[in-house]
Amino acid sequence: MSAPKKVVLAYSGGLDTSIILKWLQTEYGCEVVTFTADLGQGEELEPARKKAELLGIKPENIYIEDVREEFVRDFVFPMFRANAVYEGLYLLGTSIARPLISKRLVEIAAETGADAVAHGATGKGNDQVRFELAAYALNPDIKVIAPWREWDLTSRTKLLEFAESNQIPVAKDKRGEAPFSVDANLLHTSSEGKVLEDPAEDAPEYVYQRTVSPEDAPDTPEYVEIGFERGDAVSINSVAMSPATILTKLNELGGKHGCGRLDLVEGRFVGMKSRGIYETPGGTLLLEAHRGIESITLDRGEMHLKDELMPRYAELIYNGFWYSPERKMLQAAIDASQEHVTGTVRLKLYKGHVRTVGRWSDHSLYSEAHVTFEDDAGAYDQKDAAGFIQLNALRLKLLAARDKRLKP
Amino acid sequence: MSAPKKVVLAYSGGLDTSIILKWLQTEYGCEVVTFTADLGQGEELEPARKKAELLGIKPENIYIEDVREEFVRDFVFPMFRANAVYEGLYLLGTSIARPLISKRLVEIAAETGADAVAHGATGKGNDQVRFELAAYALNPDIKVIAPWREWDLTSRTKLLEFAESNQIPVAKDKRGEAPFSVDANLLHTSSEGKVLEDPAEDAPEYVYQRTVSPEDAPDTPEYVEIGFERGDAVSINSVAMSPATILTKLNELGGKHGCGRLDLVEGRFVGMKSRGIYETPGGTLLLEAHRGIESITLDRGEMHLKDELMPRYAELIYNGFWYSPERKMLQAAIDASQEHVTGTVRLKLYKGHVRTVGRWSDHSLYSEAHVTFEDDAGAYDQKDAAGFIQLNALRLKLLAARDKRLKP
Amino acid sequence: MSAPKKVVLAYSGGLDTSIILKWLQTEYGCEVVTFTADLGQGEELEPARKKAELLGIKPENIYIEDVREEFVRDFVFPMFRANAVYEGLYLLGTSIARPLISKRLVEIAAETGADAVAHGATGKGNDQVRFELAAYALNPDIKVIAPWREWDLTSRTKLLEFAESNQIPVAKDKRGEAPFSVDANLLHTSSEGKVLEDPAEDAPEYVYQRTVSPEDAPDTPEYVEIGFERGDAVSINSVAMSPATILTKLNELGGKHGCGRLDLVEGRFVGMKSRGIYETPGGTLLLEAHRGIESITLDRGEMHLKDELMPRYAELIYNGFWYSPERKMLQAAIDASQEHVTGTVRLKLYKGHVRTVGRWSDHSLYSEAHVTFEDDAGAYDQKDAAGFIQLNALRLKLLAARDKRLKP
């Protein structure tokens, strides 16, 4: 790979990406464009602008954008249509944000004539893979620079020395090492590393940042009604809202009741297992509610097929293959199932737990007329069941007859 | 089907199966053998013996058995190795008991020279299918009688008239109709029908029989450690126990903390949707813990394959195909993955919610040496990630290059 | 089911459906509408009109239609996009025609105010299921009459007696029983029953009707080039043709060279196994060519996903679930993969065998620059493979290290 001339950097404004910014300038002598996105991580963006300017970035090379609506509408919601969970439990909060960031990096590169993009993910994790696969899938000729895999700033001390010798301001509270590493966006907060590295030990309460402890949650349950149209949430308690507003509101509700905490050991794409603490309050409500509305509006055939396809779909997102053709194939199948996923689900939130307690829809396939224990007025002829069973049994009988024949 | 001469009846001792018993004698003039099983449903069995005798069953034709250990060891545990849930949520508590009952019915038929078996499931539900597919798979020549599909006792009034005119005692509290229908065994209690038929309405609290309301659960969390060997639970808080004892104990713990309640609309095999309230306190703990121990002892490859196979496996059990060759194939695959699923999981139970908060095992694949944020002493070479990503990206690049070529 | 008042009958003009026609009039006293379709079965349709008139059908109640283009365009081609084969070998020639016939039956019922449709499939086969599931999926209130399951004309003698006593002309060659049963359309001819019922015995040559024996095929190979656009065949030897014309032409070519014969024992949906002789000359060429063009235009990810989904897709079509939502989901996924399946495949036909010997496309993903054994000018860095392998190996190493640790 020839040296990059102009690089678009995913820039948070924090110490690490500021060091990367400087390192790119120093190492490659290249022009740097910064991209700072509001994905709902809950941090001010303007300080990032100031810091970039301080580090010598030209104003026209500083991109700061609020992408929350795009994030929820085009990434989070399509994923939730699939009820995607990785390894049975993880709601993919980090995984789903990466393709959007890479997309904007590549687009800004095209706009600014940059030949490279750069990110601050390390060489051990999944994020490097997600950033880079997405970038290459969108522009096969882009260069991707991953400083953590290249440089020799392999200790905290060396990083701080580099910062100091390059006039990068270091906040006092950043001098020491953080007790764990955090990633956050509108869907979730993840924490991992350091104090969390022993999976036998419970995570300390101070790790949790977005949810109260269930023990501290209100003593009274709260009920919330989520409205859906074609598989996507469109309202809370009958108030229509935009995608990002809905997720924000669900985060508040879930967080208040201590919902959506997860302590997980997961298998990374790069081959090792890691332990993460995830808080996905709104997403946890959304998943439960989406399953709830599907339970009355999806036919058994499509629901079971979705359930079978889901683990693969989740794995693709986890591994960074959002822009792969097979993810798009699965999405086409999933979206084809959502035409009638419209209606309302009532959830009960209480002390860390969320549960569907009611659901209704004009599109419902539930037929009280058929299922009733009362007289069904001929909707269903119980005698049909005899033939149904006989023909389902026929192949089993032929198998049993063979066994009897061979081992009488 | 020619008329049966001798029938083994799945007999609970309750009013309905007593009517069936009498109806079989009357309708077919056949000898009846009763089979009453203790599956952990929480009812005395001796009254069933007395009632059978009262209805004229010869003592040698009355079979009363405690099958709880067999139930958990040979049915529940193999199913939990798969983390089986139907339609994302249902732990298959009713489905998994039917194959065992059918197995004993068919075996007793062979022992007593009976040519038929009979059950008390209606023509609208899944249980008829499960009973009958299992029976036919075990003896292709057996006759199965399903009185609810045959007789004309189509109302409560007619049933009670039949009982009275046949000297079947009717308890006072059975005169009126039950407000809903219940099935129970060591794994779960299910309730459905009547007052539960509107899925928009929350289930009344009196429906729940085995779990306290989360609001009434203790205000202090409880921690429990479940030990596993080769995928099966073998101890609670370091005390070794038999399979049925473990499930009994987990039921107590889960029930006390309000865990394992589920309000679900599900797709029945016979084609309609139904709404059920399930209480699976012990099973809910077991599933969470099994996933927890798998998270450190299963490789990503086998875990993901398991997750993909699971919905099919659960569907087979739900639909009554326990004895099908494809269920056995899936079981072989699942069991092959459990050799190292040995270790301990620590659960936190609190107000209806259960969560893994620690797990450890001699068989763990989690390698702190690899995953650490600290110096890993060469366990992992971050530079490998570059090649890993490049080759994973290659096909995506070729796709992107095609797009660029065709639509420049 | 209440008695039908007006029935649309799938009418071939042959003896069996003429008897059904009369039986419907006699049994139900209902008005009959006939629907006779040209699906490419190779029979004149006008005799069916005459025969229907002779049996008293009003001219406005006689529907005769050439549906060959619709059949290939909307049913055969979508299915071939999936490379669908049932049980590894069967190209689903009969299965795929049934949904189209049912669709027209239901549509004609709506046009003519009929409340029922009727078909001539027996109670043992798959076709009854396919006809009826399709009809019910398109109109949940339609009645479906399957005379073979209802009447007592259970022997050839009784059928002929019924024909004679109802003035139905019986051709001389129909007096005796046919030595086997045949179904044909533009995609295939299937033969089964009677002389073919012993699967140990080779099918007699006279069973084959659409393909010459490979031994009698030309001694010189023939090459044919099939052009594709977005997954569908659009030309033969550079001549653009309509879907039905292409399939007709491929049938001629395949038939001439003895291609597409299949002798199969298959598992029917109703539970038994049956043996069929299939001739699918054009379809066999089409499948080979479609795989050929996909081999250079589909990415590995989408191809492998398609391969995994295919057996389910084929099973759905075989079992009659063309109009199910899960078939549509799978179709959406498959179709999403076909955008670039455009190009040309060269086949060699010789003595019963067909083989791809060349393929090219502007949409090709094959990159000689990457794969070449010669100098690749940096297209591919072999060193990347080391990292790729290391990280793919990591989980295997961790597994092996565990084994070593536990059993040193």
Added chain:
Amino acid sequence: MSAPKKVVLAYSGGLDTSIILKWLQTEYGCEVVTFTADLGQGEELEPARKKAELLGIKPENIYIEDVREEFVRDFVFPMFRANAVYEGLYLLGTSIARPLISKRLVEIAAETGADAVAHGATGKGNDQVRFELAAYALNPDIKVIAPWREWDLTSRTKLLEFAESNQIPVAKDKRGEAPFSVDANLLHTSSEGKVLEDPAEDAPEYVYQRTVSPEDAPDTPEYVEIGFERGDAVSINSVAMSPATILTKLNELGGKHGCGRLDLVEGRFVGMKSRGIYETPGGTLLLEAHRGIESITLDRGEMHLKDELMPRYAELIYNGFWYSPERKMLQAAIDASQEHVTGTVRLKLYKGHVRTVGRWSDHSLYSEAHVTFEDDAGAYDQKDAAGFIQLNALRLKLLAARDKRLKP
């Protein structure tokens, strides 16, 4: 990776691996152990011994073994139980040999105290991945050396210079470059590269080494009967034979009749597409016959599940994951299905084509009594089909009723 001290080299005795041998000695100054295996590639092994001795390998460090029986019994046959084909067509002849070679390399390393193994696969292909994943899965601490990814002998000229300057004899016919690259073992011969790199061009006849051209095959068909026990071939024309003997004999038969040629473009694991010419005469017969015997001895449920699992299984083998736990899980499922796959299949071989024309077995599930067009003496009640269809249709009716309700 520290430098290896003693290396076990997969050694063919040819020029390339002789250069590698010398290069290992030169580059690392390490002791070399050679392993030369007879996998049925059709070459004498003793010249490899002489050459190794000539290059200074100590006699006790020269391993020459006939592993043909192990190859077929423990690798080829298990794979054929799955009917494994990659991307619809490739019988995995190269892929399945690599795990065996790696296994012996690692075992010999343990026996001889070597700390590394080496292979002669290039950095562009799949074989490097297969060799190395297998080696690491069997010994996580082994070093694997892939000279083609390391050295600078990047042209034919440099290789020959290295050979000359190191006294490696170069046969005259090896001076020029081969027109294509070949791999062979008892299962297949593959050819790729150079003259074969344009997938639009038919492969020249001289590429084929193991099969006659169909045009040159006998003008008379030949019939062969293959006997199976529990899924594996055990006899040909009623003569019992060992696994390797059977495959050898089937190769003769298939080769004589021009069967098993394949011209394929495939997706490599490393991300690019390549074009290969494969000859798998015996394997092609074996696959057809195995499907044939399964068609009467496997239940529909297990067969369809096998068909769905197969592409994943084939992909795992192709990608080099033979020793992964998920391949073993799938193998357990597949093997569980083969208990009754016992019986005989009659094949017709003619001019490049092979077709099943008869199959019989004591374990057959085919029931003429059920399927017959004649009177079935009550084996099957056609009226059962009505109920079977009604309940299968119910969910489709509910869907259609919803559509009608919403869009009247």
